[in-house]
Amino acid sequence: MLTFFQRQAYASGAFTKSTLWNFTDLLLLYYFADIQGLGAAAAGLILMVSLLVSGVLDISLSLLLDRYNLHYQKVIASGAPLTVLSFAILFYPLPAGADYLFTFYLVVTILFRIGYALVDIPHNAMMGSLTRDSHERTRLSSSRIFYNSCAILLFAAFAGDTLAMLESQDNGMRTILLITASVFMLVNIYLCILPVWREGNLTAVKHPPPLSKAFRALLRNKAFMVLALYSLLPCIFIPVFYKSGVYFASMLFHDEKLTTWLIMSLAAGKLVALPWFNHLSQRMEKHHAMILALAGLAVTFLSFLLLIPATMTGACVYFVVCGFFSGGLLVLVWSALPDTIEYGARDQGIPNQALTFGAFHLVMRISDGLSFAVIAGALEYAAQSANADIESVLFVEIISLVASAGCLLGAVVLWFYPLTRAVHNALATEKDK
Incomplete structure (x- = not known):
């Protein structure tokens, strides 16, 4: 410890x-x-x-x-x-x-x-x-x-x-x-x-497996693949909401500089989330806590759609709440990722300790780039409107709906996460023997 x-x-x-x-x-x-x-x-x-x-x-x-x-x-x-x-x-x-x-x-x-x-x-x-x-x-x-x-x-x-x-x-x-x-x-x-x-307790590998075998073992690791699929698909859509902060500030309040307050509100929400989700992870399975956080995000996005804030203070409140649930997701996902190493080592006989993180990084980079493409598409579609006010509302609607759909997709993916606390504790105990 x-x-x-x-x-x-x-x-x-x-x-x-x-x-x-x-x-x-x-x-x-x-x-x-x-x-x-x-x-x-x-x-x-x-x-x-x-x-x-x-x-x-x-x-x-x-x-x-x-x-x-x-x-x-x-x-x-x-x-x-x-x-x-x-x-x-x-x-x-x-x-x-x-x-x-x-x-x-x-x-x-x-x-x-x-x-x-x-x-x-x-x-x-x-x-x-x-x-x-x-x-x-x-x-x-x-x-x-x-x-x-x-x-x-x-x-x-x-x-x-x-x-x-x-x-x-x-x-x-x-x-x-x-x-x-x-x-x-x-x-x-x-x-x-x-x-x-x-x-550190790296597992010594006297005869490292061929690269192809290491990759196959990672692809057969169900726990890792669920997290990777979550990062690849839902995470294309969920982050578009807070990545669009500069456009919200510009379209709704006509001042791009106000984006700073939205970024700070998002970070403040993450800070508030840390002790709460740290405690929650002891009371329920990690993937269930992730699904709960996704539900909170979906409600936040839909509320933003139905009650578009008229003031900067209102927008900051939404971003604090968004930061709270997205911060909780970050904590849980990054703590669950190393848990998949022991799971894969048991089933495939190959720990893939660093490769687990390297492959996850690559998936994150792909989804990160595609999320910007989604925002660009939303901007192009909304720009077809002849009225600036309609354009801003249409953009908010598209982004909020896309982010909400990402939350639903994320919940479906995470439902198949196979690694419970009891299973992981048993794996860790076996490894220490």
Whole structure:
């Protein structure tokens, strides 16, 4: 059993990971295209290529981790400097419009994706190696979501100031802030692994199976496949609601800057959810708690459809409630994922410890990209209306209905999740003998 300090130390790594992801996911396109003068097409190409590389890296690294029984903490320690250094170089002040910028940013962005994978995949895989206790994994997951939400709150609070700094010519201040932030993030990454450096119970594999056999074992792991199917299909539709926050702010309240308040409300709701769902997971099966959270989300989305908020305060209330149930889902899904490792090891004889997380990452990337395509389709359909007010209402209706349908689909998928608390406890006990 991990101590409170070890649990918080490990989970705190989610703060830096979330900060890095938010900056590159939400600001990099605008920074490349508009501030550095690359244009939308070139900037989009850089991000698309780097994300494709990231998907290949996630799978490749997870296979290497399993095949050679690499020490997760050592991999994180080796990847941290590359991650932080490449991130700092991405935002280092360079002359806008220079001929070499496209090639330069393409190379540095790919280097960042490599470094991020070296930190992200083993850090997530540690959820399965630090403990086999299902409830302890829920506590770890809850702590991770806490630091993740704190990073989102901080990002949302200073997003406007960050953009203003990037657009300004005050290169000296930007350099100082980049160095300070880089040192902080590097220290945070090392502090998240040092207290648990000797922790972990990786299963030694003397004769690693062929890659094809490892993948087949993962595909035959029913518990994993249910979670993967949930992440692939329902998660295309459910997140479109809170990803549309900027359009809600623009269409309903005519001010895109108000999106910051919606993001902060969503993160605040996640923070409130953590102790509640942590407690709930002890009282009922995890997949039943997930279905309950999906029901809460569906009610929230349909309420937004029927009672479209007339004020920003009302919209923030909806996003707090949405954050509450979506935060609970995150806690439960990420704590259930490592439970599937023991389930697969029993049925297939192959633990697939890191591959479980690498494959899940890939599925998440696919659904994440498709969810933006759904939003784009909704915008195109709503734009056919000649009246702006009708267009905004139509967009809200489409997004709310699509997200609600995703909740229903998610509940159907999760109903077939085979791993109960009793079954997992028996598997963990067998493994410890």
